[in-house]
Amino acid sequence: MKDGVYYFSRRVPSDLRSHYATDRISFSLRTKSARDAEARGLAHAIKLDEFWFKLRMNGGQVPGHHRLLNEEERSRRPSPTMVEAKELYLRLKGVGRPKTFYMGAERAVEYLITASGNKALLAYTKSDATAFRDALYARKLGTSSVERVMTTIKAIVAFALSEEGITAPNPFVGVYLNRQERAEDRKPISLPDIRSVQAKCRELDDDVRWLVALISDTGMRLAEAAGLLVSDFSLDDPVPHVVVQPHPWRSLKTTASERCVPLVGEALWAASRIVKRSGPEFAFPRYNRADRTNANSASASLNKWLGKYVPAGCVVHSFRHSLRDRLRAVECPSDVVDQIGGWTTAGNGQGYGQGYPLSVKHRWMAAASEYISAEHGATK
Structure with missing residues (x-):
């Protein structure tokens, strides 16, 4: 004491x-x-x-410690390769899952093989896992994307080891991620720059520019717009609109993404050009095959062209941010904004009913179009 x-x-x-x-x-x-x-x-x-x-x-030491396999012994012990583990994972866990589930697994394993090779699972070490993390950051992926890829790899390895009856540590568990590091925020495109891009779209008047113009005045996600059919457009309706719905070649991000978007301004011009073109079933054939919309290809080509006319940091997805700002500027109610853009609205009550009619959404979209025209001059 x-x-x-x-x-x-x-x-x-x-x-x-x-x-x-x-x-x-x-x-x-x-x-x-x-x-x-x-x-x-x-x-x-x-x-x-x-x-x-x-x-x-x-x-x-714990009893039996002397019987644990060392790193060299683990690398020699038969175990599935990463590709074999991925195939097993998709075959058993992928039943009934959307294409995005398969694409996420394929992409994550492709990243890992590029960084560390297609090894047997027991040959991967913690240093491989940390090097993989660093390689993902080197690709300029944000922490949330890195975490998503790492989670997929952890799940594939854990599932395959369990299915094979192999008891061994998963080296991809417990890898440190710097959650203070953020991906560069996507900036909205200013109103003058939107009008400048839209004017250039009219001048060039081809399918790539129609896609840009369509997104610029609807705020659709690139994959949503690129995967449209010509039949998704209804221009003879009292309220011209486009139906955003899932297709076998292109799913939607959320259930709230399924919606009807009124067509105004340059989006209506682009839609009329798409519908008048005879022949193809797809609105944008160059970015579609029967089984898949190649949104990555569309993103690369559109952003490369768009970069000539907008500030650094602005991409095609920035039009989506800009539309939300434009709707705010005309004091559009937030739940109407969510239904126009396909954002999920918080609250249990939002799941009741069929939502706002097209005429209401059109009124606010028209106000946003008039706002940009009044502020910065209409395209001739």
């Missing part, structure tokens, strides 16, 4: 002295109550006895 405070004190057994820098363990029990000190001292004594028992067993 010191100054009325009780202390715990216990001599280290001689056979365990080599594990300690002192021959006695002593520390404050942080109480002046004899009753509390007795209870706390007993609890610490029990913990010490358990710990010392473990230290005495095989020099502190």
Whole structure:
């Protein structure tokens, strides 16, 4: 006891002295109550006895430690390769899953093979996992994207090892991710730049520019727009609109993404050009095959062209940010904005009913179009 405070004190057994820098363990029990000190001292004594028992067993190692495989032995032991693990994972876990599930797994494994090769699962080490993480960041992926890819790889490895009855550590578990690091925010495109791009679209007047113009005044996601059919456009309706719906070649991000978007301004011009063109079933044939919309190809080509006319940091997706700002500027209610853009609105009540009629959404879209024209001059 010191100054009325009780202390715990216990001599280290001689056979365990080599594990300690002192021959006695002593520390404050942080109480002046004899009753509390007795209870706390007993609890610490029990913990010490358990710990010392473990230290005495095989020099502190768990029983059977000598039978664990070392790294070299693990690399020689038969186990599926990463590609084989991915195929097993998709075959069993992919039943009934959307194409995005398959695409995510394929992309994650492709990234890993590029960084570390197609090894047997037991040959991957923690250094492979951390090098993989660094390679993902080197691709300029944001932390959320890196985390998504790492989670997919962890799931594939864990599932394959479990299915093969292999008990071994998963090296992709516990890899540190810097959650302070953020992907560069996508900037909205200013109104003057939107009008400049739209004018250039009219001047060039081809299918690539129709796609840009369509997105610029609807705020659709690039994949949504690129995967449209000509039949998705309804220009003879009292409210011209486009139906955004899932197709076998292109799914939608969320259930809220399925919607009808009124066509105004340059989007209506682009839609009329698409519908008048005879022949193809797809609105944008160059970015579609029977089984897949190549949104990555569309993104690369559109952003390369768009970069000549907008500030650094602005991409095709920036039109989506800009539309939301334009609708805010005309004081459009937020739940109407969500239904126009296919954003999910919080709250249980939002799931009731069929949502706003086209005429209401058209009124706000027209106001946003008039706003940009009034502020910066209409395209002739």
